[in-house]
Amino acid sequence: VRRGPPKPTPPLPEIRRYYHAALEFADLAQRVVRAGLARGLTRRRKPDLSLVTNVDLTVERALRRAIASRFPNHGIAGEEFPPSHPGAPWQWIIDPIDGTLGLSHGLPLYGTILGLWFHGQALVGVIDHPELGTRYSAARGLGAFRNGIRFRLKDVPRGGLADEIVSAADRTRFRQCGKAGAFDLLLRRHRQVRGYYDCIAHSWAAEGSIGAVVDFGVRLWDIAATQVLVEEAGGSYLLASQRGQGSEGVYGIIAGKPRTVRWLRRLFRV
Amino acid sequence: VRRGPPKPTPPLPEIRRYYHAALEFADLAQRVVRAGLARGLTRRRKPDLSLVTNVDLTVERALRRAIASRFPNHGIAGEEFPPSHPGAPWQWIIDPIDGTLGLSHGLPLYGTILGLWFHGQALVGVIDHPELGTRYSAARGLGAFRNGIRFRLKDVPRGGLADEIVSAADRTRFRQCGKAGAFDLLLRRHRQVRGYYDCIAHSWAAEGSIGAVVDFGVRLWDIAATQVLVEEAGGSYLLASQRGQGSEGVYGIIAGKPRTVRWLRRLFRV
Numbered sequence: 001v002r003r004g005p006p007k008p009t010p011p012l013p014e015i016r017r018y019y020h021a022a023l024e025f026a027d028l029a030q031r032v033v034r035a036g037l038a039r040g041l042t043r044r045r046k047p048d049l050s051l052v053t054n055v056d057l058t059v060e061r062a063l064r065r066a067i068a069s070r071f072p073n074h075g076i077a078g079e080e081f082p083p084s085h086p087g088a089p090w091q092w093i094i095d096p097i098d099g100t101l102g103l104s105h106g107l108p109l110y111g112t113i114l115g116l117w118f119h120g121q122a123l124v125g126v127i128d129h130p131e132l133g134t135r136y137s138a139a140r141g142l143g144a145f146r147n148g149i150r151f152r153l154k155d156v157p158r159g160g161l162a163d164e165i166v167s168a169a170d171r172t173r174f175r176q177c178g179k180a181g182a183f184d185l186l187l188r189r190h191r192q193v194r195g196y197y198d199c200i201a202h203s204w205a206a207e208g209s210i211g212a213v214v215d216f217g218v219r220l221w222d223i224a225a226t227q228v229l230v231e232e233a234g235g236s237y238l239l240a241s242q243r244g245q246g247s248e249g250v251y252g253i254i255a256g257k258p259r260t261v262r263w264l265r266r267l268f269r270v
Numbered sequence: 271v272r273r274g275p276p277k278p279t280p281p282l283p284e285i286r287r288y289y290h291a292a293l294e295f296a297d298l299a300q301r302v303v304r305a306g307l308a309r310g311l312t313r314r315r316k317p318d319l320s321l322v323t324n325v326d327l328t329v330e331r332a333l334r335r336a337i338a339s340r341f342p343n344h345g346i347a348g349e350e351f352p353p354s355h356p357g358a359p360w361q362w363i364i365d366p367i368d369g370t371l372g373l374s375h376g377l378p379l380y381g382t383i384l385g386l387w388f389h390g391q392a393l394v395g396v397i398d399h400p401e402l403g404t405r406y407s408a409a410r411g412l413g414a415f416r417n418g419i420r421f422r423l424k425d426v427p428r429g430g431l432a433d434e435i436v437s438a439a440d441r442t443r444f445r446q447c448g449k450a451g452a453f454d455l456l457l458r459r460h461r462q463v464r465g466y467y468d469c470i471a472h473s474w475a476a477e478g479s480i481g482a483v484v485d486f487g488v489r490l491w492d493i494a495a496t497q498v499l500v501e502e503a504g505g506s507y508l509l510a511s512q513r514g515q516g517s518e519g520v521y522g523i524i525a526g527k528p529r530t531v532r533w534l535r536r537l538f539r540v
Contacts, residue, residue, distance in 0.1 A: 101462065102479075163321070163371060165371065165372065165375060165377075170463070171457045171458065171463075172461050184454075193439065193440070193465060194465040194466070194467050195463065196464070210375065
């Protein structure tokens with residue numbers, strides 16, 4: 001999410017190689033999640049009061065080890081540990097478990113998020129939902145895939161916005177980004193607002209089963225895969241707010257079907 | 271949801287017989303849903319502007335035929351067709367597809383709801399989620415089951431309300447029940463409000479993976495299975511608002527873990 005002159009995009013064969021590596025890392029994460037859940041969850045509270053479980057930590061440790069061993073010069077930024085090689089042009093951004101609270105209560109919607117960014121631009125993205133058995137993956141120029149099958153989202157037909165589900169939740173985070181008013185307006189203007197929250201909303205926005213996700217007050221690892229997934233699927237991605245940089249930043253995004261995103265962009269005045 | 275002097279509860283073996291019949295009806299619904307999805311969805315709009323698909327209609331027709339053939343004296347009230355035997359003491363309440371909009375967009379959260387009510391009291395309830403592969407079922411005095419395995423929900427530990435997910439969505443329907451103010455207050459007071467909506471929120475409230483579901487402005491078939499599921503799982507169920515009677519009525523409910531329901535009862539002043 002750094003700004004500046006456009007950076008050269010690596011050639012497709014190189015992107016494909018990283019894409020396949022990302023899928024292998026997602027396989028690894030899935031195995032570690034399953035083994036961790038089989039052993040049982042222990043939860044504790046982080047200094048920011050959010051929850052973390054032994055599974056979050058084990059998955060991030062395993063991913064960091066695998067990435068560092070395969071790509072020793074790449075940086076890694078993840079939710080649970082300090083960044084490594086923060087100045088490197090290639091950065092793996094990982095959220096070992098996005099949706100920890102849901103996981104700790106037994107909800108099946110959590111997922112592992114992996115993104116590979118090059119000079120601040122996402123080139124590869126994976127969101128894996130082990131319990132739903134669905135994986136969304138994409139690479140710049142190669143397309144977007146659901147369980148390995150390429151998909152494109154369909155835009156909303158003209159006049160069809162009323163039936164589009166918009167996912168938005170946790171008013172507190174909208175308020176922290178100065179968007180409480182727009183959030184309230186959305187709930188008054190649109191009947192089909194759901195709060196699916198977390199990565200499942202990003203996955204469903206990418207595949208077009210919801211019209212859009214609006215997510216404010218999130219961190220880099222929460223959106224590490226979203227832009228490349230949504231754009232490679234033919235959708236629109238809008239970085240709607242940003243405070244701070246890189247893994248220190250707090251972001252707001254709107255992503256999904258082009259017509260829904262244009263409408264929300266006006267409603268949120270971004 | 272009729273009031274009056276308490277009616278005799280049928281003996282357990284009779285309830286068990288109806289429970290097994292309900293499970294067979296849910297199996298039938300699942301087969302018809304799968305066959306319908308394989309043939310493809312066609313959607314149209316009902317007079318109230320909500321959506322209905324060919325699958326909704328086919329499932330309700332199949333269920334009505336099966337119920338009428340097995341229990342010719344029982345009443346049937348469903349979302350898509352007029353009631354039959356509306357005065358009978360035994361009433362099957364069915365929502366062939368709850369979550370039609372989501373289904374028509376490809377979301378996996380929809381379900382079939384079946385309830386058997388006796389003199390206005392739910393004795394048997396089933397919510398079946400064909401795409402998630404989870405079925406929640408319960409019968410009065412026999413317990414609550416997830417995919418056939420008995421479960422009980424755990425109440426919230428003292429001081430643990432902040433981590434409880436509450437599902438509430440569609441502000442319009444809260445407003446129609448005079449509860450827009452309480453809905454807004456909930457979103458301001460509680461961070462973990464999600465809008466999972468539809469029957470999946472009722473299922474997750476019954477199993478305790480969310481703290482509670484708050485659902486206002488719903489119809490009888492939307493809540494046909496909820497009370498018996500939640501209560502047999504050890505949770506609390508509150509009929510929080512009612513306008514009209516039986517299949518003509520519009521209802522509001524709060525259901526889930528006892529401590530969460532008590533807190534929401536105060537917040538919604540019911």
